Amino acid sequence: MTSNRRDFLKIAGASALTLMTPAVFRPVWAQDITRIPGQSITPAKALTAKRWAMAVDPLKCRDGCVDCIAACHATHNVPDFGNRKDEIKWIWTEPFAAAFSGENHAYYGQSIQNMQLPVLCNHCANPPCVRVCPTKATFKRPDGIVMMDYHRCIGCRLCMAACPYGARSMNYRDPRPFIAKINPDFPTRTKGVVEKCNFCEERLAKGLLPACVLACEQKALVFGDVENPASEIRLALGKRFNLRRRAHLGTAPQVYYIL
Amino acid sequence: MKKNKWGMIALGLVIFLIMVTFPFWYGKGSKTPPPVLSLDTPVIHEMKEKRCVEDTSFMRANHMKMLNAWRDEAVREGHRQYTAKDGRTYEKSLSGTCIQCHSNREQFCTRCHDYVGAKPTCFNCHVVPGEVNK
Numbered sequence: 153m154t155s156n157r158r159d160f161l162k163i164a165g166a167s168a169l170t171l172m173t174p175a176v177f178r179p180v181w182a183q184d185i186t187r188i189p190g191q192s193i194t195p196a197k198a199l200t201a202k203r204w205a206m207a208v209d210p211l212k213c214r215d216g217c218v219d220c221i222a223a224c225h226a227t228h229n230v231p232d233f234g235n236r237k238d239e240i241k242w243i244w245t246e247p248f249a250a251a252f253s254g255e256n257h258a259y260y261g262q263s264i265q266n267m268q269l270p271v272l273c274n275h276c277a278n279p280p281c282v283r284v285c286p287t288k289a290t291f292k293r294p295d296g297i298v299m300m301d302y303h304r305c306i307g308c309r310l311c312m313a314a315c316p317y318g319a320r321s322m323n324y325r326d327p328r329p330f331i332a333k334i335n336p337d338f339p340t341r342t343k344g345v346v347e348k349c350n351f352c353e354e355r356l357a358k359g360l361l362p363a364c365v366l367a368c369e370q371k372a373l374v375f376g377d378v379e380n381p382a383s384e385i386r387l388a389l390g391k392r393f394n395l396r397r398r399a400h401l402g403t404a405p406q407v408y409y410i411l
Numbered sequence: 412m413k414k415n416k417w418g419m420i421a422l423g424l425v426i427f428l429i430m431v432t433f434p435f436w437y438g439k440g441s442k443t444p445p446p447v448l449s450l451d452t453p454v455i456h457e458m459k460e461k462r463c464v465e466d467t468s469f470m471r472a473n474h475m476k477m478l479n480a481w482r483d484e485a486v487r488e489g490h491r492q493y494t495a496k497d498g499r500t501y502e503k504s505l506s507g508t509c510i511q512c513h514s515n516r517e518q519f520c521t522r523c524h525d526y527v528g529a530k531p532t533c534f535n536c537h538v539v540p541g542e543v544n545k
Binding site for chain 1: 482486487489491499500501506507508532535536537538539540
């Protein structure tokens with residue numbers, strides 16, 4: 153059989169069309185095999201930094217606002233034991249005199265004396281809790297986050313004694329019954345384990361900003377990379393006078409208070 | 412008196428032998444059937460091709476080592492992506508990956524752990540979504 157030019161082009165065109173078939177009609181054999189939960193679709197778009205830090209602008213805080221605390225504690229399954237002795241704190245408020253005891257004096261007016269500052273783990277560059285932890289359950293990541301590996305914590309509480317900010321809390325009882333609503337995406341803790349703020353490292357890995365930062369409608373919390381001169385936090389720190397809590401102790405805290 | 416002493420010793424030896432060999436003959440012949448692990452969960456039902464992160468024999472023998480490695484790599488090194496032998500990648504997460512399919516902890520995890528006498532503490536902290544107090 154001899155084929156002319158016209159027939160050849162017809163066959164070539166029809167053949168080219170069949171290449172499109174799987175994309176347009178998606179027959180059973182062309183469909184992707186089952187994807188199972190947890191299987192990554194795209195590489196994780198994690199937020200990364202040379203050094204994570206936070207700037208707090210307490211003058212923006214509304215009176216009595218606890219949005220950041222509520223968001224954090226709901227995200228991280230922080231229990232409420234209902235008494236101050238057993239209280240578990242990731243982020244909480246302190247009056248000015250307690251947060252900045254060294255800067256306080258008797259002549260500050262009521263507005264400053266009554267100011268409630270949000271306080272949290274300072275993710276120190278020179279963290280005393282990491283130095284004293286006998287099991288390396290607390291460690292400093294290369295991006296500056298002082299993190300806890302709850303699997304390794306033996307509940308010795310040396311870190312609680314070492315932290316000058318009271319940012320660590322011990323579970324003296326099983327916390328599970330005291331969690332209002334468990335978030336299944338984050339583990340709870342167990343009796344005999346110390347816990348603290350983790351700068352939402354599990355959210356950063358998913359590309360999300362910390363829960364407290366997103367929850368703040370007043371934008372009083374700024375989170376970012378202090379090693380990056382163009383970051384929002386660097387601009388905030390460069391423009392306005394700011395203090396760090398008990399910086400004279402040499403812990404190099406990374407939560408800055410713009411005052 | 413002397414004869415009596417040897418008698419006591421023999422009796423003692425017999426009792427000793429019975430106690431030492433007790434685990435070998437007690438319950439001989441009776442069998443505890445191996446547990447039947449249930450894969451009856453909504454997510455597994457929907458899967459056309461039923462497969463885990465790795466193949467079944469590997470998972471059966473090594474899931475504990477794999478989970479320990481996942482734990483250390485994800486928490487301590489921040490490496491959260493696991494590349495399986497077949498090249499697929501998964502998030503290293505007990506709650507985010509394993510428990511999404513195996514949401515029947517009692518019929519899957521616990522049944523076998525009870526049979527082999529293993530007491531893992533994973534679920535003292537990690538949460539199975541269906542078991543949450545709402």
